Every structure is written in structure tokens, then in C-alpha cells.
Amino acid sequence: METVVKKSDFVLKPYIKSSNFRATFQLLNTLCPYFFLWFLAIKSVSISFWLLPPILILMTLFSVRCFSLMHDCGHYSLFKSKKANQIVGFLLGVINAIPQYPWSRGHVYHHKNNGDWEKYRGPSALITTQEFLNLSPRDQKIYALLRHPLMLFPGGFFYLAIKPRLALIAGIYDFIGHCIRCFRKDSSMSLSAIISTHKSKNWYTTAEFWHLLFNNICVVGSWILLSYFIGAGLFLSLYSITLTFSAVIFIYVFFVQHNFEGSYAHKTEGWDYLRGAIEGSSYLELPPILKWFSADIGYHNIHHLSEKIPNYHLEACHQANVHLLSNIKTLRISDMLHCSKFILWNPDINTLVSIESLQEYPLSQNTRAI
DSSP, rough: OOOOOOOSSSOOOOOOOOOHHHHHHHHHHHHHHHHHHHHHHHHHHHGGGHHHHHHHHHHHHHHHHHHHHHHHTTTTSSSSSSHHHHHHHHHHHHHHSSSSHHHHHHHHHHHHHHTTTTTTTTTTTTTTHHHTTTTTTHHHHHHHHHHHHGHHHHHHHHHIHHHHHHHHHHHHHHHHHHHHHHHOTTTTTOOHHHHHHHSSSOOOOOOHHHHHHHHHHHHHHHHHHHHHHHHHHHHHHHHHHHHHHHHHHHHHHHHHTTTTTTTTOOOTTTHHHHHHHHHHSSEEOOHHHHHHHHHTBBHHHHHOOOTOOOOOHHHHHHHTGGGOOOTOOEGGGHHHHHHTTTTEEEETTTTTSSGGGGGSSOGGGSSOOO
């Protein structure tokens, strides 16, 4: 008879303790080398082009680590103080060109609903098997193409460098239109009333708007200043390469930690939070050097059990509870490409499947709805 594991069975509380010392040390051993590598990259151009590739690789890995620490700040777990997490999270968001607070709000939603694929379809916005079968052959090919791993390169750059800028522009444009409509309806309406009645598609709260605005000011401002001091061509080349490859890494790592063969992908009815955490997340086994650069995010099951556990306690917590994690999916780097196939959700069997697997279904299931 299978033993039912409850969340209370896990030893989590001793590891939900943030350390300002360890957080500060992590911040220093990440930012100092990252900025120094930028200095080396700029200087190496005048010496030899062949010095750049290894420097760019390290810059990319440190950029990934910056994102991982920003992720902890979003859960208020890196530092003890909420304010410290907010300030550091904002600064790390500027480094990676992404507004940390709005991103973290969406990420919290993911944590609350992990494994409930009716509510959250992942970063790739997956569709059901039946929705896929209802598409035309052309649209099926486009769907598969947009979720091919190589699309992470333009997609990753767009996600970090372009999307937050477009969100601000589109949101402001929408707000101006709202102001005009309100003025035409009632010319005596106050500005506070106009703002309170505005519902933007680009941010959910006023706080998100201010974070988005200040992030854009800092990011675009840094682009202009650095382009002026070191040259636009050199800066944009180094920056776009680093940003693109770091985005590819952390987006793909996030994807495979939830999209894999046998992943718990349930409907809302009957969905279980604990199974979503344990069976809807994988344990990504990485070499020590990559564990360090990813801030131990490979222990994703533990992270989903309690997002308040800071990265520097995840491994110890995993070891303390390993006897309860017999149902977890262990992945290695060699397995990651295989996970790219699982881009459809089958709600009938509550799991993710590949497009190729649809050929194994009965003919009635492969018949598109008219």
C-alpha cells in the first residue's frame, strides 16, 4: 500500500532562515566579478578578439546568477529584511533588464498553481491536445516552431530587452486613450478619479507601474550612458550577447523543471498542491560549478515546497528530506533536450505529451472538430 506523504512530514522550518551575511556575501561574489568581467571585455577588444569568448561565457553565467538571486529577492528569502530584498531585487532586475516586482508577482502565481494546468500553462503558453488537433496543419507547424528550443534565442532577447519597454509604451498609450475618453465623458473628472478607473493590460497595480517605469528609466539610461562612454557598437554587442544567452539558460532551465515526461499536469478539479510541488517539478542534477551559478535552483521540488527557503539552504533541505522524495523526477543536462518535446497538455490523462505521441491516439481523438 502506497504511503501518502503530507507537507507536514517534511522538515522545512529549520531551513526557512535568511542570513544577511550569506546574502551579502552572495551579492558581492556575484556583482564584483560580473562588473570586473565587463571591464576585462572592454579592455580585451584592443588586445585580441580571441580573448572575448571565454570572458563572454563567464559574463553570461554571472548574469544567470544575478537572475537567480533576483528570483530569491522576489520571494523575500535572500535577506531577512523585506526592504532589503526589494531594493536588491530592483537593482538585480536592472542588471538583467527586467522589472523585478511585476515579474515576481507573476512568478508567485506560478507557485500557487503549479501543476494546475487549467490555471497556469507555463511560460510557453501550452495548449491542450484537442486544441492542437483543432488547428490547421499550418498553425500546428507554427505552434511547434515557436516552441522549438532554438526560438529561445530571439525569444530570450525579446523577453528581457524589448518586452518591458513595449509594455511601458503600450500601457502609457492605453492610459492616454483612457484619459481622453474620461474627459469626453465628464470634463470635470479629477486626475485621481481617472487613474482609479483605469485598468491596464500591461500592469495590475499602481506599484507595478512605478516599478516598470523606474526599471525602464534605469535600464535605458544605462544603455545610453554606457554607449556614450565605451561606444554604442561595442556595448550593444557585448550586452546583447550576454543578455540573450543568459535568458536562454534560465528560461530553458525553468521550462525543463516543469515540462518533462510524467510531469504532474492536472485539471483544477482534484488538483493537489503537494503533488504539484513534488511531481510537477523536477530535480535538475547539475555539476557543482553550474549549481553555484544557478544558485541551486535545480532543487526545484524543495523550492516549490517552500519558496521562503533561501537558495543557500536548498541543498541541505533536500538532503534532510530525500527519503520523502522517491516520486520526484531527476533530470540531468543530457535529458534537457528530450524535455523540449513535451509541449502539449493532455487533460484526459493529466500529463504533458509530445506532438509525436498524438499518432498513437485512436482515430476518433485525432479528428479535428468541425
